[in-house]
Amino acid sequence: MNTTENTSAATAGTPGPAAGSQAVSAGHSRVPVLTVRGLTKTYGSGDTAVDAVRSVDLDVASGEVLLVMGPSGSGKTTLLLMLGALLRPTAGSIAVTGRDNRDVDIAAAPEKHLPALRSHTFGFIFQDYALLDALTATENIAVAANLAGTTGSAAHHRATELLDRVGLEHRATARPSQMSGGEQQRVAVARALSNDPPVLLADEPTANLDASRGRDLARLLRRLADEDHRSVVIVSHDDRLREIADRVLWLEDGQFRQIASMTIDPVCRMSVERTGAHLEWHEQTIWFCSEGCKREFAENPDSFQP
Numbered sequence: 001m002n003t004t005e006n007t008s009a010a011t012a013g014t015p016g017p018a019a020g021s022q023a024v025s026a027g028h029s030r031v032p033v034l035t036v037r038g039l040t041k042t043y044g045s046g047d048t049a050v051d052a053v054r055s056v057d058l059d060v061a062s063g064e065v066l067l068v069m070g071p072s073g074s075g076k077t078t079l080l081l082m083l084g085a086l087l088r089p090t091a092g093s094i095a096v097t098g099r100d101n102r103d104v105d106i107a108a109a110p111e112k113h114l115p116a117l118r119s120h121t122f123g124f125i126f127q128d129y130a131l132l133d134a135l136t137a138t139e140n141i142a143v144a145a146n147l148a149g150t151t152g153s154a155a156h157h158r159a160t161e162l163l164d165r166v167g168l169e170h171r172a173t174a175r176p177s178q179m180s181g182g183e184q185q186r187v188a189v190a191r192a193l194s195n196d197p198p199v200l201l202a203d204e205p206t207a208n209l210d211a212s213r214g215r216d217l218a219r220l221l222r223r224l225a226d227e228d229h230r231s232v233v234i235v236s237h238d239d240r241l242r243e244i245a246d247r248v249l250w251l252e253d254g255q256f257r258q259i260a261s262m263t264i265d266p267v268c269r270m271s272v273e274r275t276g277a278h279l280e281w282h283e284q285t286i287w288f289c290s291e292g293c294k295r296e297f298a299e300n301p302d303s304f305q306p
């Protein structure tokens with residue numbers, strides 16, 4: 001997939017500021033797995049209330065890789081936690097279509113139904129891997145399989161199969177502290193697959209990985225979507241993830257915005273708006289996320305690829 005294609009696909013489905021109530025649809029005929037309407041989260045109340053996510057509409061299709069980007073504090077993690085039934089919305093609905101084709105509204109489901117809903121529907125991948133240090137790679141995955149109802153040798157077998165799938169069969173007995181960041185994140189991906197969920201939710205999955213390991217991880221997520229028709233929703237600042245996304249949406253102040261006018265800061269490679277810090281270079285206007293990046297660029301422009 002190329003970036004231009006991604007951007008235009010996302011733009012086609014992305015409501016502009018004046019079209020806030022229009023759903024950000026998958027843009028193709030695949031079946032929606034998640035249908036989000038009017039999703040809102042307000043933390044706190046009164047003078048200290050923070051509107052982290054504001055009336056967001058979104059459709060996620062099966063087999064789709066959706067990347068949600070946006071500046072720090074724009075509501076990405078809050079949105080992802082609500083999608084995965086880890087955080088109660090203040091308002092709105094999240095209909096999830098399970099493998100049995102039944103729709104459930106996560107936002108309205110009773111608290112006692114949420115653990116089962118989560119374990120049948122979602123696999124979670126976090127920035128810091130969140131593996132248990134005392135357990136081997138296999139055991140970390142087997143524990144997750146246990147929680148999803150697979151026990152004994154079946155759980156061990158499942159863990160071995162999944163380690164193989166993420167290319168880590170040779171690290172089965174290693175503990176997290178004995179593995180590289182890239183390996184730990186692949187174990188975390190295998191763990192997220194332990195219950196064979198239709199949806200993977202990833203929060204900054206490549207943030208702690210170097211360029212090549214980040215790219216490997218991104219390709220693995222793409223493969224899991226393609227081979228299993230799994231939906232993958234990633235929230236991240238990482239521009240490398242655009243390469244594997246079907247759609248890229250831009251979240252700002254808790255709302256989706258048009259990204260047609262976005263450009264890349266050549267220093268930190270973040271998507272930025274064409275406002276604020278900028279300079280002219282070789283008859284081009286180069287935009288930056290901050291004065292810091294602009295300064296860095298100005299000191300040695302030839303070391304960056306605009």
Ligand SMILES: Nc1ncnc2c1ncn2[C@@H]1O[C@H](COP(=O)(O)OP(=O)(O)OP(=O)(O)O)[C@@H](O)[C@H]1O
Pocket residue numbers: 043044050051052070071072073074075076077078079
């Ligand atoms: N538990 C909380 N209580 C109060 N405010 C919160 C809480 N969690 C997040 N916020 C606020 O909600 C807004 C959105 O936060 P969120 O963590 O979703 O942003 P983000 O886009 O994931 O940022 P980052 O890129 O830094 O991870 C921020 O203003 C944040 O300070």
Ligand SMILES: [Mg+2]
Pocket residue numbers: 076077078203
């Ligand atoms: Mg976050």
